[in-house]
Amino acid sequence: MAVEEQHAGRPGKGNSLFLSALRFAGYDLDVRTPAPATIAPGAGSLSNSPISTTSTGAVATVSEGGRYMHALPADVGPTRVLLEQYSGIPAKDVDRHVFRMRDRLWDIYPYACVGRFRFASLEFTADAYYQVALFRLLQAQQAEDETRLLDVGCCVGQVLRKLAFDGVDSSRLYGTDLEPRFLDIGYDLFRDKGKFKGKFIVGDILHGSGDDDDKEEHEDAEGGAAKKGKAKAKGRAKGKDALEALDGKMTFIHATSFFHLFTWDDQMRAATRMVRLLQPHRPDVMLFGRQVGTVLPRDNGKIGSDKVYLHNAASWQRLWDEVGERTGTKWRTTMEPTEKIETGTESSLRKMTFSVSRAAA
Numbered sequence: 001m002a003v004e005e006q007h008a009g010r011p012g013k014g015n016s017l018f019l020s021a022l023r024f025a026g027y028d029l030d031v032r033t034p035a036p037a038t039i040a041p042g043a044g045s046l047s048n049s050p051i052s053t054t055s056t057g058a059v060a061t062v063s064e065g066g067r068y069m070h071a072l073p074a075d076v077g078p079t080r081v082l083l084e085q086y087s088g089i090p091a092k093d094v095d096r097h098v099f100r101m102r103d104r105l106w107d108i109y110p111y112a113c114v115g116r117f118r119f120a121s122l123e124f125t126a127d128a129y130y131q132v133a134l135f136r137l138l139q140a141q142q143a144e145d146e147t148r149l150l151d152v153g154c155c156v157g158q159v160l161r162k163l164a165f166d167g168v169d170s171s172r173l174y175g176t177d178l179e180p181r182f183l184d185i186g187y188d189l190f191r192d193k194g195k196f197k198g199k200f201i202v203g204d205i206l207h208g209s210g211d212d213d214d215k216e217e218h219e220d221a222e223g224g225a226a227k228k229g230k231a232k233a234k235g236r237a238k239g240k241d242a243l244e245a246l247d248g249k250m251t252f253i254h255a256t257s258f259f260h261l262f263t264w265d266d267q268m269r270a271a272t273r274m275v276r277l278l279q280p281h282r283p284d285v286m287l288f289g290r291q292v293g294t295v296l297p298r299d300n301g302k303i304g305s306d307k308v309y310l311h312n313a314a315s316w317q318r319l320w321d322e323v324g325e326r327t328g329t330k331w332r333t334t335m336e337p338t339e340k341i342e343t344g345t346e347s348s349l350r351k352m353t354f355s356v357s358r359a360a361a
Helices: 013-024 074-085 091-108 128-143 158-165 180-190 212-216 223-235 237-244 264-277 313-327
Strands: 037-039 059-062 149-152 173-177 199-202 252-254 286-294 298-300 308-310 331-340 349-358
Touching: 074 091, 074 158, 074 180, 091 180, 128 158, 128 252, 128 286, 128 349, 149 158, 149 264, 158 173, 158 180, 173 180, 180 199, 199 237, 264 313, 286 308, 286 331, 313 331
Parallel strands: 149 173, 149 252, 173 199, 252 286
Antiparallel strands: 286 349, 298 308, 331 349
């Protein structure tokens, strides 16, 4: 479907929050100019991949700081299969195609997740919650019920394409992202403009939660700056309206690498908005995904910046208890660590899988 052109990101204070959170979570802004680290020729290289070399002839695999890779990561194998069998791209052309798409994404936003090909990782398919959603979506096709899935912060729509490849009727699949160009590149990456029947919507999940703060968020400056903030907020109204069209229609919401980008208050806004998107009378609705968590739940971030909030299982449940109080609903949650994150100075960070399900009244 055509994607509505709209400014990406949240202006003013919101954009500062977004960028500071991204930097903490590893989505560092970067450029391709630093001198790359090197390895011996042939080590880790891939045939038919545009890998650059240094002046000494060694193969350059990753930029300084590890944020821009010059060779595809080891876990890209399932994506190669997806692009060959779903998208019809010849095997000999797949790697070069992925590199081209990555650099187009990088030119829009040079995040580490883009530079390191995280959009080409299908590791989420190993999560039990993904498998539950897949099974129930496939089961729903036989019963012809209204089971649907929304991917929040969907980037190029890789989760939705994998579900479609796994047999899900793509008309049951929806995605939303702030950046319309990511959605356009998704069609080019998967070459399915005429085949994929899912719907993509440009919108900001942090708006429309009902908080009075939303109305005043961009009015924290004086004079012309305040007027400019109001104009930008008005310009996002169409995206907000588009998300409202999905209210009460989703069975599943997938949200990977999303909540850990925001403060507790903004997580509350996003979660409250997601509750409105879920089918209100179905007991089997579920929200699931992955995020950065910690064994020591807390605000985290640089001094002077908006601080993101990282969860463990207890604080995650507490967040959703507050969401339930706000929305008149009840939720039970899970959060489980899958891998320790080594940062050199921080030992409490973990990769987490999570789920949120409706609790019995």
